[in-house]
Amino acid sequence: MKFEVTILGSRAAKPDVKHYQTAHALNVHEQFYLIDCGEAVQTQLMRYGLHPMRINHVFVSHLHGDHFYGLFPMISTMGLMGRKTPLHVYGPHPLQEIVDMHFRYFDAQLGYEVICHEVDHTQHLPVYENKVMEVWSIPLRHRVPCTGYHFREKTPGLNLRPAALQRYELSIQQMVAAKRGEDITLEDGTTIPNAELTYTPYAARSYAYLSDTTYSAKAAHLVRGVDLMYHEATYADADRKRARQTGHSTTLQAAKAALEAEAGQLIIGHFSGRYDENTEALRAEAATLFANTIAATEGLRVEIPIRKNQP
Amino acid sequence: MKFEVTILGSRAAKPDVKHYQTAHALNVHEQFYLIDCGEAVQTQLMRYGLHPMRINHVFVSHLHGDHFYGLFPMISTMGLMGRKTPLHVYGPHPLQEIVDMHFRYFDAQLGYEVICHEVDHTQHLPVYENKVMEVWSIPLRHRVPCTGYHFREKTPGLNLRPAALQRYELSIQQMVAAKRGEDITLEDGTTIPNAELTYTPYAARSYAYLSDTTYSAKAAHLVRGVDLMYHEATYADADRKRARQTGHSTTLQAAKAALEAEAGQLIIGHFSGRYDENTEALRAEAATLFANTIAATEGLRVEIPIRKNQP
Numbered sequence: 001m002k003f004e005v006t007i008l009g010s011r012a013a014k015p016d017v018k019h020y021q022t023a024h025a026l027n028v029h030e031q032f033y034l035i036d037c038g039e040a041v042q043t044q045l046m047r048y049g050l051h052p053m054r055i056n057h058v059f060v061s062h063l064h065g066d067h068f069y070g071l072f073p074m075i076s077t078m079g080l081m082g083r084k085t086p087l088h089v090y091g092p093h094p095l096q097e098i099v100d101m102h103f104r105y106f107d108a109q110l111g112y113e114v115i116c117h118e119v120d121h122t123q124h125l126p127v128y129e130n131k132v133m134e135v136w137s138i139p140l141r142h143r144v145p146c147t148g149y150h151f152r153e154k155t156p157g158l159n160l161r162p163a164a165l166q167r168y169e170l171s172i173q174q175m176v177a178a179k180r181g182e183d184i185t186l187e188d189g190t191t192i193p194n195a196e197l198t199y200t201p202y203a204a205r206s207y208a209y210l211s212d213t214t215y216s217a218k219a220a221h222l223v224r225g226v227d228l229m230y231h232e233a234t235y236a237d238a239d240r241k242r243a244r245q246t247g248h249s250t251t252l253q254a255a256k257a258a259l260e261a262e263a264g265q266l267i268i269g270h271f272s273g274r275y276d277e278n279t280e281a282l283r284a285e286a287a288t289l290f291a292n293t294i295a296a297t298e299g300l301r302v303e304i305p306i307r308k309n310q311p
Numbered sequence: 312m313k314f315e316v317t318i319l320g321s322r323a324a325k326p327d328v329k330h331y332q333t334a335h336a337l338n339v340h341e342q343f344y345l346i347d348c349g350e351a352v353q354t355q356l357m358r359y360g361l362h363p364m365r366i367n368h369v370f371v372s373h374l375h376g377d378h379f380y381g382l383f384p385m386i387s388t389m390g391l392m393g394r395k396t397p398l399h400v401y402g403p404h405p406l407q408e409i410v411d412m413h414f415r416y417f418d419a420q421l422g423y424e425v426i427c428h429e430v431d432h433t434q435h436l437p438v439y440e441n442k443v444m445e446v447w448s449i450p451l452r453h454r455v456p457c458t459g460y461h462f463r464e465k466t467p468g469l470n471l472r473p474a475a476l477q478r479y480e481l482s483i484q485q486m487v488a489a490k491r492g493e494d495i496t497l498e499d500g501t502t503i504p505n506a507e508l509t510y511t512p513y514a515a516r517s518y519a520y521l522s523d524t525t526y527s528a529k530a531a532h533l534v535r536g537v538d539l540m541y542h543e544a545t546y547a548d549a550d551r552k553r554a555r556q557t558g559h560s561t562t563l564q565a566a567k568a569a570l571e572a573e574a575g576q577l578i579i580g581h582f583s584g585r586y587d588e589n590t591e592a593l594r595a596e597a598a599t600l601f602a603n604t605i606a607a608t609e610g611l612r613v614e615i616p617i618r619k620n621q622p
Contacts, residue, residue: 014388015351017358039384040326040351047328065387065417073350073380077325098416105409106376 002027003153003205004303008044010296012234013066014273015039020298021066022270025050026151026207028133034058035149035209041070042077048299053081057128060091061211062146072102079110086113092121092145121147124222138222140213143247148210150223158198161311168192199311205304211270215253220260227304231257233268236282251282255289269296313338314464314516315614319355321607323545324377325584326350331609332377333581336361337462337518339444345369346460346520352381353388359610364392368439371402372522373457374409383413390421397424403432403456432458435533449533451524454558459521461534469509472622479503510622516615522581526564531571538615542568544579548596562593566600580607
């Protein structure tokens, strides 16, 4: 039951031979989600062993090309690969209009449906949910409508404690009721509190994707307690004026957001090309404020390990 | 005075980690031209030492995504790099509409102009000309409007023969007239034929780009005598039915076009992913009909050497 992020692109708008525009793949229990899709995201998926056909949901933060250019080529390739399953794409308005426009000129005979879900970038709302996870929008502050995403594993169902099963002779109905969270009253009238009978097998995990944005205390607050936060840090602290002008964050602002959110770990990325390979200096700068910081790099995998509880 | 093609992408529509969608760069006397622009063409240019900013003219054969997806990301990057020089893009209708539509959503504040030149894909006409080269459209036969391009170096100006200069005492006016191609009449009334006074320093070279297309005798005829022909060969001969259905050519059809055109050399490419790395077999098949065939591969450079004439 993995919960793992793979960084497909660590750079801001200008890619180069080694560095790609922003894209992350998230594996939650072997279901794969794509978050932003810079140019050549389809080959980046392949490079890191993730088959594009395993992607059913794409979460786009905003409609700047460097977070978006790889979507349509990937859609085409999926068609050529014979895809039949719908692909769901989430992102701010006018996502639907741009996708419609694309189909007016390209991929007119795609063998599957692309379903757009426009996300209100001003609201903190659930945008997607399945059995094991839900995704919430996080309003961000950028030059254009932009939303972060908070991927929250659901708290797993209760397990019965083996010790309690040995101690009490429960009927099947009582076991089912206990798993639903109910206290159980035995034949002799004793009531056993649910906590004695059951436990949560592992703690739910979460990943927050916050890019592109200036520092936002509100966004940090909305993801409080997150296990792993990705926050853009396009610039070093020395370039904070440029960060402000362009609607981006610095290393220290990303670290401040992680502190504010009481995050477990911080990944910084979306680095400006001006720092080239010197992202360790950016990481170190952020780490002065938030120690558990790592720098995004193509192919980096960060797993949030499962924290099992004692039965 | 180079005349050299660099293959940036050898594959048909489905790229993978090593193989890119179609794009060629042409160096004519250190001016660089881009022909088609599959996804990630900007990084492919960088990979092979060609700075995207050196591209001022892009020739697009047709508006299928695999020949086109890399254009807009490259346009964006050029803007971020501070480009001021206009970029000229050639291609069939509705090129202008698609470019306009792009700017409606992206790159609204680009610092330079993108000038579209729609090419009539049914006509054989000059579409671009400068001091050293002209480019002609070559009607092709594909599922959508598609044009090839014939890049023709201009015949260089006449040089004076050193031996003739020693033999005759020509005035500056007479030298200029001889370089214009005129015969010269000396003071004693003798007329010296121009050929005795001048020579063409080197033979003009040419490159024909024919993709995507089924076999077209007409296209081959239009580029007769071409030094280097690129012809798509999406399929092996065994898959010729599939080639016909999809508007593509086989290895043998590409070779037949090269024979028909009396080409000096043939590059085949736009290979279907089904052949994976086995392009040598495709090359060998084409070579049974046209011996001087090479298979496109990423980074392949083919120079047409200058053929100097004796003074």
